Amino acid sequence: MKVSIIGGGLVGSMTAFALQTGGIASQICLIDANKDSALGQATDLLHGSCLTADQHISAGDIGEVATSDVVVITAGLRRKPEESRLDLINRNVDLFLGLLEQAKTAGFKEDSYLVVVSNPVDVLTYLAVHRAGLPWQRVLGLGTQLDTVRFRSYLARRLKVPPTQVQAMILGEHGDSMVPIWSSATVAGLPIEQFPGFSPTMQKEVFEETKTAGATVIKLKGGSGFAVGLSIAEVVHSLLLDSRKILPVSSLQNGLYDVRDVCLSVPTVVGNTGVRQQLELALTPKERLGITQSAKVLREIIDQVEKRVGQVRSQREMPGKTTVSRPGVAGARAIPRTAWQASRVG
Numbered sequence: 001m002k003v004s005i006i007g008g009g010l011v012g013s014m015t016a017f018a019l020q021t022g023g024i025a026s027q028i029c030l031i032d033a034n035k036d037s038a039l040g041q042a043t044d045l046l047h048g049s050c051l052t053a054d055q056h057i058s059a060g061d062i063g064e065v066a067t068s069d070v071v072v073i074t075a076g077l078r079r080k081p082e083e084s085r086l087d088l089i090n091r092n093v094d095l096f097l098g099l100l101e102q103a104k105t106a107g108f109k110e111d112s113y114l115v116v117v118s119n120p121v122d123v124l125t126y127l128a129v130h131r132a133g134l135p136w137q138r139v140l141g142l143g144t145q146l147d148t149v150r151f152r153s154y155l156a157r158r159l160k161v162p163p164t165q166v167q168a169m170i171l172g173e174h175g176d177s178m179v180p181i182w183s184s185a186t187v188a189g190l191p192i193e194q195f196p197g198f199s200p201t202m203q204k205e206v207f208e209e210t211k212t213a214g215a216t217v218i219k220l221k222g223g224s225g226f227a228v229g230l231s232i233a234e235v236v237h238s239l240l241l242d243s244r245k246i247l248p249v250s251s252l253q254n255g256l257y258d259v260r261d262v263c264l265s266v267p268t269v270v271g272n273t274g275v276r277q278q279l280e281l282a283l284t285p286k287e288r289l290g291i292t293q294s295a296k297v298l299r300e301i302i303d304q305v306e307k308r309v310g311q312v313r314s315q316r317e318m319p320g321k322t323t324v325s326r327p328g329v330a331g332a333r334a335i336p337r338t339a340w341q342a343s344r345v346g
């Protein structure tokens, strides 16, 4: 399976490296406006190929889209230290729309997936859903996947537990209105709120650390690379292997959590066909309100974008909304209403 990465800068090259060490994709292709840089990254990766996996690693141009099973877009302009992700919008929307047009001209494979990483990721994912010409289920944004891995890692450090045993999610916007989901957070399956060392102060501090993590890394080293590369690889691997992992990726919403006509992160089953299911978990009222606030923030931004670039929304199939019951799922325990609702989409 071939994965092409448009944008071979820090995030793109780290994604390529994570995919290389993951050993799942059979072809990895880097595409960048700076052709020498893309070739340099591909050459460097190629040198390690005998120590990793039997993959074909190359640099190419946008025409590679036509033969790609997954296209990851990481081309973009970096956030400046004091700039919010959403402030980047005008600079990045035009770049992104131009790239989408070029990719469409090259021709997406009918059964390919588009993974949007460039910021502001939820807004660009919405543009891609409506402009890429792929079914909406095949267009995923990285959403709060990186915020979630940061959150889990910071929690583990504070609680002095193995990071892989911490399960917790950030949902909503990949941005200032992101929502920590404490009601279903666990350590080794045990409720995190009952865990030794957990306190309201620690809770507040860890979320603050998570929310400012991107800005912290930008200040210290210029931009995120390792963790975002691994986060993208987790999404790509779940698509390629049909793992059906439940990940907080961004996708088009149509009613779950009372959110419509924006892309944001909800727990999502990621497998072949892309977004297989969007899950509505019974949350606390505060968490639920947080998600609707994220949607409001994003809708306002999309409205601003539409004023500049014209209406983005296209007439297309929308996510359905059905309810499923999943008794015994951690996190649904304290909430006396339907445990899980889900939008089943394939």
Ligand SMILES: NC(=O)c1ccc[n+]([C@@H]2O[C@H](COP(=O)([O-])OP(=O)(O)OC[C@H]3O[C@@H](n4cnc5c(N)ncnc54)[C@H](O)[C@@H]3O)[C@@H](O)[C@H]2O)c1
Pocket (backbone or CB within 6 Å): 006, 007, 008, 009, 010, 011, 012, 031, 032, 033, 034, 037, 074, 075, 076, 077, 078, 079, 092, 095, 099, 116, 117, 118, 119, 120, 121, 142, 143, 146, 147, 174, 223, 224, 228
């Ligand atoms: N969603 C997330 O969680 C997340 C996390 C980190 C970074 N990001 C975003 O990812 C994007 C890239 O970040 P970075 O640190 O890799 O930046 P970077 O500056 O290192 O790399 C961006 C690359 O895009 C390339 N590029 C620019 N225009 C192009 C075009 N038209 N065609 C092909 N390539 C083009 C540049 O040459 C550069 O190599 C930014 O928008 C950043 O905000 C998102």
